[in-house]
Amino acid sequence: QQQVKQSPQSLIVQKGGISIINCAYENTAFDYFPWYQQFPGKGPALLIAIRPDVSEKKEGRFTISFNKSAKQFSLHIMDSQPGDSATYFCAASTSGSARQLTFGSGTQLTVLP
Amino acid sequence: NAGVTQTPKFQVLKTGQSMTLQCAQDMNHNSMYWYRQDPGMGLRLIYYSASEGTTDKGEVPNGYNVSRLNKREFSLRLESAAPSQTSVYFCASSMTETKYNSPLHFGNGTRLTVT
Numbered sequence: 096q097q098q099v100k101q102s103p104q105s106l107i108v109q110k111g112g113i114s115i116i117n118c119a120y121e122n123t124a125f126d127y128f129p130w131y132q133q134f135p136g137k138g139p140a141l142l143i144a145i146r147p148d149v150s151e152k153k154e155g156r157f158t159i160s161f162n163k164s165a166k167q168f169s170l171h172i173m174d175s176q177p178g179d180s181a182t183y184f185c186a187a188s189t190s191g192s193a194r195q196l197t198f199g200s201g202t203q204l205t206v207l208p
Numbered sequence: 209n210a211g212v213t214q215t216p217k218f219q220v221l222k223t224g225q226s227m228t229l230q231c232a233q234d235m236n237h238n239s240m241y242w243y244r245q246d247p248g249m250g251l252r253l254i255y256y257s258a259s260e261g262t263t264d265k266g267e268v269p270n271g272y273n274v275s276r277l278n279k280r281e282f283s284l285r286l287e288s289a290a291p292s293q294t295s296v297y298f299c300a301s302s303m304t305e306t307k308y309n310s311p312l313h314f315g316n317g318t319r320l321t322v323t
Binding site for chain 1: 304305
């Protein structure tokens with residue numbers, strides 16, 4: 096099973112700060128990179144996704160940066176809010192295949208008020 | 209619109225007992241999945257059903273069986289529970305299994321403890 100390595104395991108940020116979560120992968124065949132957000136007691140939900148034909152994708156305060164040569168991608172949360180406190184999972188798959196999604200180990204984000 | 213509904217929410221089993229986790233979706237999705245979530249290990253695919261009438265093994269299928277009862281329902285069965293199966297189980301669905309713009313929709317999970 097190909098791995099996706101996610102860091103940090105936990106992150107504490109002040110309200111209004113920037114949260115950055117990083118992921119690295121080995122399989123160069125990966126071509127779909129989603130991020131999922133999970134609140135306590137709930138299932139994960141798709142937050143934002145990117146394909147490697149672009150280096151950056153922004154949706155509101157959430158941005159994915161993608162570095163194909165380094166085989167890394169990251170999630171940036173601008174102006175972090177307490178409501179962003181959740182666990183974030185990066186993932187990767189080939190051909191958009193859901194059954195082939197490989198998830199990172201997760202980052203628990205806490206945004207302090 | 210309920211989305212993906214899982215029952216039960218919590219369950220405690222003794223080693224060797226059996227149980228079935230139920231999952232139903234009302235989004236007319238073709239594909240359904242069962243994952244387990246363990247601390248520090250992300251989500252790992254147990255079984256999936258690409259379409260009604262088909263099921264296939266995922267990354268960690270040992271000790272589990274599944275049934276795609278109809279398009280809406282996909283159940284996961286533990287025949288003889290073991291402590292290593294203590295986990296949070298998530299059911300998910302997607303419109304298709306092989307399309308980029310077909311994200312997973314998860315239920316809220318079943319927290320299972322095997323003593």
